[in-house]
Amino acid sequence: MKNIWLMTLFTLRESISKKVFIAFSIFVLLMLVGVFFAASLGFGDMIKQSPIGFDKTMILFKMGTANFVLSFGFLLSIFACASFIPSLLEKGTIDLFLSKPVSRAQLLLGKYLGGLLIFFLHIFVLICGIWFIAGIKFNHWDFSFLPLLLSSLFYFAILNAVLLLFGVLTRSSGISMMFAYLLMFVSPLLASREKFFFFLQGKETLKTIIDGFYYVLPKLSEIQNIPKMLALNEGKIEPQILISSFLFLLVVGYLGFYLFEKEDY
Amino acid sequence: MKIIEIENLSKTFSTTFGKKTVTALNDVTLSVEQGTIFGLLGQNGAGKTTLIKVLLGIVYPTAGTCRMFGEDFTNLHLKKRIGFLPENHKFPNYMTGKEVLTFFGKLSGLENLYLAKRIDEMLELVQMTKWSKSKIKTYSKGMMQRLGLAQAMLNNPDLLFLDEPTDGVDPIGRKEIRNVLLALKENGKTIFLNSHLLSEVELITDRVAILHKGKIIREGNVHELTKKKEEYKIVVDAELENILEGSIKEKYALQKISSSNYLIRIDENKTMNDFVDHLRSKGVSIKEMAQEKNSLEDVFISLVQAEEKNS
16 A cells, blocks of 8 residues: 555656646636636626526536546646556656565555546545635525536546556557547447437448447536536436446556566566 | 576467468577576567566567466566666657656656656766756757666666677777666666677676577577687797697697797696696796687677578
8 A cells, every 4th residue: 555655646746847837727726816717707697596596507607618628637637647647657666666666556556546636636626616606696505506516526536447458558658648548538429329320321231330439438417417417307218328437447547567578567 | 596587488470360470489498596697699580579578577478487476477567666768768869868768767656756866866867967957859869878778777776688788889989888787786777788799798797698589599598609619818928839849739739829929739637737837838928828719709700600500
């Protein structure tokens, strides 16, 4: 446990030194300043007079703002964390780490958790910041917005597992980033696949393949939508969204650890 | 006591999709005694680094067994007793020397108080104290090697693996490193040294093994490997070619190197006394007499060339 924590802190230090942490922090700060100004533009009256009710409008406002900002946050996080595994595996570096009385799994887990910690610290400030701004500007202190923290963490845990697997496999941060971005891009398309099935009439095999991809790959857009559904009590959350996404995280993560364990360096 | 025991160790690397294989180690068997400095010699690509990496669990062997401290080499806890200086090591360049040592010391499982004391000692030993608060990115190659050595010795290891430890270090620094290694040996530590700087290896190692294309082609005591069995250099106060009879000169294959310096060949030990008696009977005073030695480099080159011819 001590070794994992050491590696996690080492990753944090790496991100600070590479100015990634500070860039991420500046981004979060700018976003919060932007949200603060947006909230000061006289939306208060509009929200109070909203036909769907103040509470619901506030939740939609906060969720919409947070999801908009988070979409950039995820892009930035992938960019920030993609180099952590390849930098560990660099020739001359990995030898030093593997010669210490630390298991390979601990080294990798520490790096993985380091990425998650960096993400969590910023997202915590961002989401709590939006919640706080909405609270002081509109006197709306509803806690139903905060599960967005957990869903975002789960969302990024999946992307970080992809970074880990491709980092181990290719030792390239560029390739790892490409696959993580691809997953982010494909996931919402697969979620709305039925909308474009109209164009695939008669091509049942292709539809089945697309369906297959949907069920195998994590449901990122649905995961991000869960807090909103919970807050507004809208519809029923399908357990398969969480189960299949969690299984994907486990399988991809395990594969990364397995390959790292077996590889010669 | 044997600290390292390697039996029939082989390692084959496969390229992508296994189309091509490279044998880095081929049936290597060797052992290293406690409290000795063992040198592994070989050309670039001979398999020296691979052998160390196998012992440290960085590379997995294809076949064979290894034991360290009498235990299976895969036991993770053994690494607490091992130090390693890799070739071309890369420390995080945003850290200072002291931070690097602190981090790797903690990773080695050292307690904070002991670690702080040990860091100061090691920095002092490798003469890096005044640079300890500078960032790694400002270090020269020699300074990196010194810090690497400090890092390898931080946990006070019983077994130290050094891969080209004097690479990039100036002559004074090299001598200092040699002295450090000899002091460690005096304290009962075992050192496994990879190097292609043969003159240096010759100065400090007790035993060496020569690795060629993954195979051990010779292993032995440095003194045994380098001595020329039958030739002696002799320094006298006279011109022997004028004093000795033709038959004696022929018997001992007398060869003049320079004024008063001669080379003689003696087949058996007892004839050495005959030769000395003969000189003394002629009133020649012997100033110096020493067995001729090959340099390790000569031995290495001739062995490698012979191996190349055979293959």
